[in-house]
Amino acid sequence: MKNILKSVGAKRRVLIVEDERINREILGNILMTEYEVVYAENGQQAIELLQKEADSVSLILLDLMMPVMSGEEVLKICRSNDELSRIPVIVMTQDDAAEVSSIRGGADDFIKKPYSMPEVILARCERIIELYEKKKLIDSAETDPLTGLYTRDFFFEYIRQLERYQDAQMDAIVMDIEHFHLINEIYGRGEGDRILKKIASVILAELSNGYGIACHCSADTFYIYHSCTADYRGLAERILKEMAAVSFESAKIRLRIGINQNVDKEEPPEQWFDHAKLACDGLRGDYTRQTAYYDSAIHDRQLYHEKLIRDIDSSIANRDFIVFYQPKYGIEGDRPVLRSAEALIRWKHPELGMISPGDFIPLFEGNGLVQKLDRFVWAETAAQIAQWKKKFGFALPVSVNVSRIDIFDPELEDRLTGLLNQNGLSSNELLLEITESAYSDNAVRLIEVIHNLRDKGFRIEMDDFGSGYSSLNMLTTIPIDVLKMDMKFVSNMLKDEKSLKLCELVMDISRFLDVPVVAEGVEEKAQLELLKDMGCQIIQGYYFSRPLPAEQFEALIQKEEELAAKKS
Amino acid sequence: MITLEALRRFGADTEKGLAMCMGNEALYLRLINSVPEQQRFDELSHAISEGKRDEAFEAAHALKGILGNLALTPLYERASEITELLRNGADADYERLSAELTEERKALAELCEQCD
Numbered sequence: 001m002k003n004i005l006k007s008v009g010a011k012r013r014v015l016i017v018e019d020e021r022i023n024r025e026i027l028g029n030i031l032m033t034e035y036e037v038v039y040a041e042n043g044q045q046a047i048e049l050l051q052k053e054a055d056s057v058s059l060i061l062l063d064l065m066m067p068v069m070s071g072e073e074v075l076k077i078c079r080s081n082d083e084l085s086r087i088p089v090i091v092m093t094q095d096d097a098a099e100v101s102s103i104r105g106g107a108d109d110f111i112k113k114p115y116s117m118p119e120v121i122l123a124r125c126e127r128i129i130e131l132y133e134k135k136k137l138i139d140s141a142e143t144d145p146l147t148g149l150y151t152r153d154f155f156f157e158y159i160r161q162l163e164r165y166q167d168a169q170m171d172a173i174v175m176d177i178e179h180f181h182l183i184n185e186i187y188g189r190g191e192g193d194r195i196l197k198k199i200a201s202v203i204l205a206e207l208s209n210g211y212g213i214a215c216h217c218s219a220d221t222f223y224i225y226h227s228c229t230a231d232y233r234g235l236a237e238r239i240l241k242e243m244a245a246v247s248f249e250s251a252k253i254r255l256r257i258g259i260n261q262n263v264d265k266e267e268p269p270e271q272w273f274d275h276a277k278l279a280c281d282g283l284r285g286d287y288t289r290q291t292a293y294y295d296s297a298i299h300d301r302q303l304y305h306e307k308l309i310r311d312i313d314s315s316i317a318n319r320d321f322i323v324f325y326q327p328k329y330g331i332e333g334d335r336p337v338l339r340s341a342e343a344l345i346r347w348k349h350p351e352l353g354m355i356s357p358g359d360f361i362p363l364f365e366g367n368g369l370v371q372k373l374d375r376f377v378w379a380e381t382a383a384q385i386a387q388w389k390k391k392f393g394f395a396l397p398v399s400v401n402v403s404r405i406d407i408f409d410p411e412l413e414d415r416l417t418g419l420l421n422q423n424g425l426s427s428n429e430l431l432l433e434i435t436e437s438a439y440s441d442n443a444v445r446l447i448e449v450i451h452n453l454r455d456k457g458f459r460i461e462m463d464d465f466g467s468g469y470s471s472l473n474m475l476t477t478i479p480i481d482v483l484k485m486d487m488k489f490v491s492n493m494l495k496d497e498k499s500l501k502l503c504e505l506v507m508d509i510s511r512f513l514d515v516p517v518v519a520e521g522v523e524e525k526a527q528l529e530l531l532k533d534m535g536c537q538i539i540q541g542y543y544f545s546r547p548l549p550a551e552q553f554e555a556l557i558q559k560e561e562e563l564a565a566k567k568s
Numbered sequence: 569m570i571t572l573e574a575l576r577r578f579g580a581d582t583e584k585g586l587a588m589c590m591g592n593e594a595l596y597l598r599l600i601n602s603v604p605e606q607q608r609f610d611e612l613s614h615a616i617s618e619g620k621r622d623e624a625f626e627a628a629h630a631l632k633g634i635l636g637n638l639a640l641t642p643l644y645e646r647a648s649e650i651t652e653l654l655r656n657g658a659d660a661d662y663e664r665l666s667a668e669l670t671e672e673r674k675a676l677a678e679l680c681e682q683c684d
Binding site for chain 1: 587588589590592595599602603606626629630632633634635636637638639644655
């Protein structure tokens with residue numbers, strides 16, 4: 001700071017409080033070399049001056065024995081006032097006894113009378129001022145001005161300091177608010193801030209009963225480090241109860257609390273909270289509870305997921321991902337006819353072996369990486385269709401998955417038409433499956449994309465129909481070419497009446513929309529017969545074939561060709 | 569105005585006194601010149617003759633600080649002695665000690681006037 005001031009030709013201001021004129025002049029003459037000096041002849045004057053311009057004073061040099069108001073009284077006033085207590089005080093005295101009492105009273109240093117050498121006085125003043133300036137910087141970075149809780153960096157620094165001196169069992173707690181960004185958007189920043197402040201004050205009140213510290217980590221996330229107590233479950237419940245008692249503009253605040261009990265002190269503190277956060281994140285969308293505890297199962301799953309995320313790129317490059325094909329048969333005629341296929345991805349991980357799509361697809365859908373898989377599958381499938389087209393003289397259409405995130409890719413249409421061009425395919429040979437839940441997400445963008453794709457000749461199949469939340473109204477506005485009935489209905493249609501009825505309902509809707517239905521997951525002849533009776537045109541499932549690698553799938557095309565030839 | 573040479577002969581540690589004033593001779597001599605007029609001397613002798621030891625201590629204490637800062641050794645030593653005796657509540661011939669200090673003050677005052 002000193003150098004910054006020097007560079008602009010400014011000096012810090014020092015207040016000398018001293019009743020003896022000669023002492024004032026001597027001291028002033030010394031300090032003038034480095035500071036702007038202001039004087040007070042007694043305590044009263046000093047306080048009056050400070051009340052007016054406390055801001056501009058960097059240091060107080062205080063004589064103890066003065067008329068009107070003594071130095072001790074000045075010190076007392078300074079130390080009991082928020083604004084004045086940020087100014088350092090050096091006491092000037094001859095008595096050793098006075099040193100002790102003024103240290104207790106809050107003095108920061110002493111200058112002996114008669115004075116020591118001027119250089120010593122200047123050095124002491126400089127040291128104290130710098131110390132206070134640094135402390136002030138630290139104080140302002142230490143807590144978050146909105147909530148008064150520690151900031152993240154200081155929180156972790158204090159935990160590390162704490163851990164040097166204690167080895168009690170501690171819990172790491174992470175708390176956040178569901179859909180907080182929506183609260184900010186709908187009710188405004190002010191309302192959001194009000195909620196954060198309230199949560200912070202409840203947390204602080206909780207901590208005052210026990211042993212712990214808390215920080216406002218980011219937007220709506222709070223970290224609490226708290227000693228394990230018999231009723232630590234109560235902590236979360238009390239905070240929730242307090243929050244429930246407060247009425248905010250927004251109808252309902254849903255807090256999520258993740259607790260990592262009795263943290264493993266061998267791990268770094270950040271990890272304690274990463275784990276608590278993991279438990280907290282696990283509550284997303286779970287409306288049955290608000291608190292979750294971290295355990296090793298969550299941890300193992302996290303490690304597993306991290307590995308999958310880490311390996312996706314190398315596995316794409318090494319072709320550990322393989323596209324399988326499951327045939328779709330038309331069942332309207334006397335015999336089933338191979339109509340098309342669905343491309344399905346399989347992961348033959350070099351260390352973990354075959355990984356079920358159920359393990360990695362939802363993970364990659366969640367973090368957007370599914371886009372990489374989709375593009376890989378599109379390219380593989382397009383090349384495969386072209387290869388079969390060349391070999392057999394006709395193209396068997398294959399459907400590929402288009403994930404929610406792909407819809408927002410501005411280059412989606414160019415990407416797909418580019419693939420067709422590369423492989424010499426026409427747009428009706430690569431079918432696009434879009435899952436029903438994507439339809440409710442951003443209908444405007446989706447409708448736009450689908451219109452563009454259909455204009456280019458692509459055919460759109462609505463996947464998992466019946467599982468999502470499409471309103472019937474939306475179905476009439478979104479142009480689709482095929483409905484794919486949710487697999488669950490087919491699996492249960494023989495077992496429960498409701499599923500059977502839903503199958504019939506989907507068939508009714510398809511007739512209304514005038515589009516064909518593909519039934520997935522058909523395993524038994526009885527299912528096939530029922531669906532056929534309902535008017536279902538296309539069947540996909542183990543009844544005909546499981547998903548097959550390309551070489552094996554070829555045999556099905558071959559057979560189809562032979563049957564067709566025989567008939568003609 | 570008194571000179572450094574005269575002060576040195578008087579027994580002041582002028583080197584130290586000047587250093588205290590950051591080598592500013594004019595300031596140093598001006599401050600020395602104002603010492604004989606210090607009210608504190610009168611307060612001290614008055615309090616001693618009245619037997620008011622607390623007030624006497626306060627005045628002696630203040631004088632000790634000033635005189636020490638200016639390195640006026642002959643006066644400083646006497647003020648110091650009185651201060652410490654009063655601080656310890658010792659029985660001493662304070663009238664005589666005060667008179668001695670007054671003598672030194674006079675001597676300094678004469679020195680200041682002579683040089684004018």
